[in-house]
Amino acid sequence: MSKQTxxxxxxxxFGRACYCRSRTKKEPALQEDALWLSRRQFIKVSSxxxxxxxxxFPFLQGCTPPxxxxxxxINNYRQQNRLPAIPISxxxxxxxxxxxxxxxxxxxxxxxxxxxxxxxxxxxxxxxCYKADDNSTWSIMWDKPKEIAGYPDKGYEIAYAGSSAAQDxxxxxxxxxxxxxxxxxxxxxxxxxxxxxxxxxGGGYACAWxxxxxx
Numbered sequence: 001m002s003k004q005t006x007x008x009x010x011x012x013x014f015g016r017a018c019y020c021r022s023r024t025k026k027e028p029a030l031q032e033d034a035l036w037l038s039r040r041q042f043i044k045v046s047s048x049x050x051x052x053x054x055x056x057f058p059f060l061q062g063c064t065p066p067x068x069x070x071x072x073x074i075n076n077y078r079q080q081n082r083l084p085a086i087p088i089s090x091x092x093x094x095x096x097x098x099x100x101x102x103x104x105x106x107x108x109x110x111x112x113x114x115x116x117x118x119x120x121x122x123x124x125x126x127x128x129c130y131k132a133d134d135n136s137t138w139s140i141m142w143d144k145p146k147e148i149a150g151y152p153d154k155g156y157e158i159a160y161a162g163s164s165a166a167q168d169x170x171x172x173x174x175x176x177x178x179x180x181x182x183x184x185x186x187x188x189x190x191x192x193x194x195x196x197x198x199x200x201x202g203g204g205y206a207c208a209w210x211x212x213x214x215x
Contacts, residue, residue: 078183
């Protein structure tokens with residue numbers, strides 16, 4: 001059996017979720033970007049944990065595991081409050097990374113009353129301004145995980161702008177009741193049981209996505 005065949009069969013063992021693609025010379029080396037592999041090559045893996053383990057394999061040279069720093073900080077904070085850690089979702093990690101890249105490149109909030117849940121029209125998703133007081137715009141947030149990563153449920157985002165440090169984003173969310181309630185399932189979020197978490201940061205932005213369904 002050839003090395004190529006062995007590799008292909010090995011990759012088939014892994015199910016769904018996270019896509020890897022190559023970085024071209026024109027693309028920025030952002031820490032929150034999607035995972036990279038050899039040019040035009042895509043693989044799917046069943047979980048973030050599996051991906052972190054396999055990225056060291058010789059035939060995956062150039063694959064960079066996702067930066068889960070912010071997601072881990074959120075889970076540490078939850079555990080300090082006697083709440084269980086939320087499984088890190090490769091699909092929501094992809095959504096978070098994509099939103100950070102969109103915010104950095106196009107700054108859609110500039111035309112949307114500084115609302116950082118907004119999206120540009122420069123992607124395969126539905127762009128537009130998110131307005132908390134206009135339920136006709138809520139799908140701009142809720143549907144992004146499905147549009148971008150095929151996540152099977154709604155996604156709920158908290159966002160931040162300012163420092164590029166993950167800890168600064170967490171501190172800001174902790175000091176804001178609406179954001180803190182999402183992280184700790186308080187208030188209107190108490191009935192939710194988070195089963196998926198993705199988070200990314202960079203370029204003065206940070207966002208975290210929560211879902212009530214596993215990948």
